Ligand SMILES: Nc1ncnc2c1ncn2[C@@H]1O[C@H](COP(=O)(O)OP(=O)(O)OP(=O)(O)O)[C@@H](O)[C@H]1O
């Protein structure tokens with residue numbers, strides 16, 4: 288179940304009031320099979336756009352997105368977690384989590400029991416039958432993460448999955464996700480604003496420039512896991528990445 | 539308690555208006571063939587209640603039948619419109635055209651086509667009902683956000699699955715809105731059908747009593763018709779509340 292994800296010279300522009308706005312300009316990025324690459328960058332630099340291209344929601348104007356060396360369309364290998372949780376209000380939390388079973392025609396009973404276990408691990412035990420509107424923002428995000436996991440695809444594209452969480456829950460889920468990833472070996476493209484989070488979790492951090500988006504720097508994070516956020520190495524990586532980001536913001 | 543309060547205020551207002559009308563009609567000695575006194579209307583209502591109730595039942599059956607046909611037609615049309623741009627372009631003008639032609643002009647034709655029984659009335663009702671249901675359903679089916687559609691796209695859901703898992707469930711509130719407008723129009727449609735040609739129903743009672751200048755009977759029928767409309771509307775609201783509460 289190891290598949291790489293490759294962006295080769297991906298460009299994308301959107302129509303805007305002042306002609307076309309180039310959002311991605313020949314972006315290239317490689318997410319190794321079974322590897323964890325994080326993408327950090329200023330707001331509006333096209334991270335979500337890139338994630339949507341990977342998920343087959345948008346098509347690139349130019350360039351290629353390859354999954355295990357093949358085209359990404361209809362490949363059913365990418366699980367996408369949108370930046371906004373996008374839970375369906377008429378489904379219970381548990382039913383939301385098993386949405387992919389309905390699309391893929393898998394057994395609902397089995398999906399439900401898998402989902403129940405994940406709910407307990409995510410600290411959502413007892414909330415299975417609640418409607419999304421009665422859950423907190425952080426709880427909703429966790430349900431969306433479970434939904435992404437249950438799609439049973441090799442590649443996870445997570446768009447700021449912990450954005451709406453408090454520091455404590457966030458740290459817990461980071462650990463949990465890291466552990467699961469070491470067990471299952473998904474290929475992960477992880478989008479975040481949080482440089483520290485990127486250093487803690489990834490084996491490669493890519494920094495994208497502000498519009499039009501391109502990869503400015505890639506940093507290999509070669510530290511053993513589990514990593515501690517107060518260790519000197521993590522702090523050093525964090526400081527150098529922040530410097531790179533700041534330099535980009537000024538120029 | 540709250541429920542009682544909600545009903546109490548309009549009831550009190552209604553009674554006050556009726557009392558004022560009654561007083562005026564008595565003092566001015568307006569003859570009952572011009573404007574019947576409310577008390578005469580109610581005594582007619584109670585005296586002829588068994589007979590009138592039978593007519594009301596006929597109107598209810600026609601309305602419900604028209605509602606069923608109209609809602610089914612509305613939902614199917616909405617689905618066709620949403621699924622195909624071509625169908626939308628072809629159908630929308632025709633659908634709007636059906637609402638431009640006065641029902642009074644079409645109802646006699648419907649009686650010719652569907653006979654004097656309940657079906658010509660059901661057809662008249664359906665003709666009025668299907669429009670708000672179609673329009674509401676189209677809006678409802680189009681209500682899912684771009685994010686929600688993206689999510690299903692990322693799962694490679696087919697057109698059909700998107701319809702079943704996203705668009706149909708999202709359109710339930712809109713369906714009920716259409717249904718609530720449809721109920722009131724259905725009662726009107728059935729009554730118009732009965733005016734044109736019928737042997738039963740509250741519309742038939744009105745036409746007959748009108749010809750005999752028995753206005754207190756006409757008004758008694760109107761009172762019952764209003765009750766029927768309110769009853770059906772209330773029923774739809776109760777079902778709506780139950781369904782929407784279950785969906786959260
Ligand atoms: N469908 C669209 N139509 C037009 N412009 C768009 C569209 N989607 C995104 N954009 C524009 O593309 C740019 C990049 O958007 P994107 O959502 O990819 O940024 P982002 O890096 O994810 O930002 P953030 O960190 O704030 O989530 C923005 O300027 C946005 O206005």
Ligand SMILES: [Mg+2]
Nearest residue numbers: 334335370446
């Ligand atoms: Mg984004």
